[in-house]
Amino acid sequence: MAAQETQPKRGRPRLTERRREQNRAEIAAEAARLFVERGVAGTSVEDIAEAAGASRRTFWHYFSTKEEAVAPLLVHALGRAAEAFEARPEGEPLLEALGRAMIGSARAGGDASNVVDIVRLAREEPGLRRVWLQATSDLEMRMVDAIAHRLGVDSHGLAIRVQAAMITSAIRIMTEEYAWHGDEYGENAGSILPETLRLVGEGFSPGSREA
Incomplete structure (x- = not known):
């Protein structure tokens, strides 16, 4: 009689992956908190690992630099x-969908x-800047597929890639504008979203180019 094949236990990889993502999220939250409280230079890998209840070895298993530790936080939000x-x-x-999506996700x-x-x-902080730009770059690839699906077209088309880049840039700029200059807007900080979308729309409308 042939030996009965052992079937892998269903659900185990998903549980493992879920735990892995939970560990990364916990480390990311502590890294963000410490960076804000102490600054990046004043925060070590040991500080982050200890705050998250993880070992230094575990930290390096998940991340290549201390700045990269906040990547899960940014990726999750985007x-x-x-x-x-x-x-x-x-x-x-597209721009209307983006505006409503940004409002809904923020809430x-x-x-x-x-x-x-x-x-x-x-x-x-150049290290954090690289992590932020990588997160938005990853978002752009996802937006390519999302737009192609909405329009029922090939995701490899030039127009789709340009639209995805436009939308992703709008998200990045809106976030940066709020983070870097939000206080200057005061009570009108909520105008950053519609104003950014208005400018993007004008930039792609006929007759918007300078003579």
Whole structure:
């Protein structure tokens, strides 16, 4: 009789992955908190690992630099915006869908202040800047697929890539504007979103080019 094949236990990889993401999220939260409190230079890998209840070895298993530790926080926030965008009605204009998605994701996110703090630091911290730009670059690739799906076209088209880059840049700029200059807007900080979308729309409308 042939030996009976042992079937892998279902669900185990998902539980393992879930635990892995939880560990990364916990480290990211502590890294963000410490960076804000002490600055990047004043925070060590040991500080982050200890605050998260992890070993130094565990930290290096997940991340290549201490700045990279905040990547899960940024990726999660941007992913929430992408999910909100993907859920918008297919017939809705792209910029309108983006605006409504940004409003919905901001309301649903409990980590918005942490993201703003990190983006604020990223202005002067090259390591954090690289992590932030990588996160938005990853978002752009997701937006390519989202737009192609909405329009029912090939995701490899030039127009789709340009539109995805436009939307992703708008998200990045809106976030940076709020993080870097939000205080200057005062009570009108909420105008950053519609104003950015207005400028993007004008930039791609006929007759917008200078003679």
